[in-house]
Amino acid sequence: MIRLKDVWYRYSDNNWVLRGIDVEIREGEVLAIVGPNGAGKTTLMKIAAGIYRPLRGRVEAWGRDLWEAPGAERLALRRRIVYVHERPILIRGTVLDNIAYGLRIRGLDREKAQRRALEAARLLGIDGLLDRPATGLSRGQQQLVAIARALAVEPKILLLDEPFAHLDREKRRLLLNVLEKLASSGTGAAIATHDTYLAARIASRAVLVENGKAETGSIDELLL
Structure with missing residues (x-):
């Protein structure tokens, strides 16, 4: 704790x-x-x-x-511990890139990172957005992307x-x-x-x- x-x-x-x-x-x-x-x-x-x-x-x-x-x-x-701000900071690239980002900086290879990112996206019902640019999403969608990124690293x-x-x-x-x-x-x-x-x-x-x-x-x- x-x-x-x-x-x-x-x-x-x-x-x-x-x-x-x-x-x-x-x-x-x-x-x-x-x-x-x-x-x-x-x-x-x-x-x-x-x-x-x-x-x-x-x-x-x-x-x-x-x-x-x-x-x-x-x-x-x-x-x-993972903290998700009310106004999340997203990187350039797709929704999938953003969700997998935390895994990649922790050393996971691309395939494993994308697989776990997909699982997190499915949990939050945003797996249909994976190929879209993250910065073009609505505020609510961006929030879910940031939460999915947090879930993917299994805090x-x-x-x-x-x-x-x-x-x-x-x-x-x-x-x-x-x-x-x-x-x-x-x-x-x-x-x-x-x-x-x-x-x-x-x-x-x-x-x-x-x-x-x-x-x-x-x-x-x-x-x-």
Whole structure:
């Protein structure tokens, strides 16, 4: 699992965005991260992913301090975690190229990478788009491509920032089903979302981020 222990973070000389945060993201469950705009949800997730280093506190990944681990070990730990931004960055090329990208930089040969990319695309119902240029897709389609790219590398923990924001009803339902299957197979997920209904539908626990602090509890306690 990933543990944030007494984590503090701010940008430049601004006020603290996060103050004394304690959060656990566990394998085999879905965690909802909720709160108003600007509360620090994205910052929290980027710290959990090892993208931002906390100014105070610790980030532990599977019992190891992420930022104290030697370079090769830190890279191996970070590759167990995949963060997908609300506005994904796609490379030039086809949808297939984009989904396979994470596998190729991990050293898989082209054939194996494309096979796993196809499997991930089928899970999300975008296998009909594989030959299309990724940058010409709709926002919702691009989001699904980025999520498929994350699924293809088989992370232990998946961090999704507003994954439902640009999806229609059918695709939201499909993604919910995929996340449920992942959790049942042992993969953990944390989802930052404004949609409390969807959060209640999928998550077993919730973290409410507000005024720089985080409160963890059940869905009933924090969302309903």
